Amino acid sequence: MTSQPLAPDEPVIRAREEPHGQAQAPLLIEHHADRVVATLNRPEQRNAINKATIDALHDLCAELEQHPKTLIITGAGPHFAGGADIAELRDRRAAEAKQGINLTAFQRIHALPMPVIAALSGYALGGGAELAYAADIRIASPTLKIGNPEPGLGIIAAAGATMRLPEIVGHARAAELLLTGRTLTAEEALAYGLITSITDDPLAEAHAIADRIAQLEPRAVEHTKTVLHTPKQDQPELIGELQAELFDSDAKMRRMTAFLERKTR
Secondary structure: OOOOOOOOOOOOEEEEEEHOOOOOOOOEEEEEEOOOEEEEEEHHOOOOOHHHHHHHHHHHHHHHOOOOOOEEEOOOOOOEEEEEOHHHHHHOOOHHHHHHHHHHHHHHHOOOOOEEEEOOOOEEEEEEHHHHHOOOEEEEEEEEEEEEOHHHOOOOOOHHHHHHHHHOOHHHHHHHHHHHEEOOOOOOHHHHOOEEEEEEEEEEHHHHHHHHHHOOEEEEHHHHHHHOOHHHHHHHHHHHHHHHHHHHOOOHHHHHHHHHHHHOO
C-alpha cells in the first residue's frame, strides 16, 4: 500500500489484498480529510487477526506515521476481533514467538502520533483485545465480550496485554483478568475503566469523538499524546520542551487571539 494524498471531501476506500490472489481483503481502509477508518475484514472468521492483517496494519502505520490522522479501528460484522488466527498460531514455533509478530504491529499502532479510537462490538478476545488495548480510547456496544483466554490455549497474552492492561485498569484487576482468562461484558468493562462508554452505535460515537479532536490544534493533540505515553519521571522536562514549541507557534497566537476577540463581543 502506498501513501496517497487524502481527498478533502469524499472518503477514499482502499483494501489490502490477501496473499496468493485471494479476493478477501483483511483490512478495509477509509480515508477522510482528518481521520482514517480501518475495518478488520474477515467477518466469517470473526475478524481473527492473521499475518495478512498484521501486514496491512503495518502498511497503514507507515502512512499515518508520515501523514498523522486520527485512526478509528473497528470490525466488519457483529464482532471486533475474536482473537488471533488460531490455525496460524498453532503452526508457529519458538523462533516466531520471539519475533513478536502481533506485538510489533500493536506497539506501532499504540505509538501513532494522533489518537487511536477502537469501536468495539461482540468478541474482542485474545489478540483482538490486545489490539483494542493499543488504542487511546475504547468505546463499545452492549454486545461486547472482551478478555484474554490465552492461558487456556497453552500460551500467554503476548501482544501487549501484560504491558497495557495494568495501565488501563490497574495492576490488581489486570492480574485477575490475565491470570484467570476471565471475559468481561460491556458493563463490566465500563466499570473497570477499560472502555469509556457503551452505545448502540460505537462507530458513530467514534466519529463524534474524532469530530471533537478535529476541532483542536493537531500539533497540540500530538504533543499531548506524546506526554501521555511518556514515563511520569520524564514528563516535566518534556512538557516544558513541547509547551515551549507550542507557545511560539502561529497556531497558538491565532487561536488565542480568536478566543479573546470572541470573549469581548
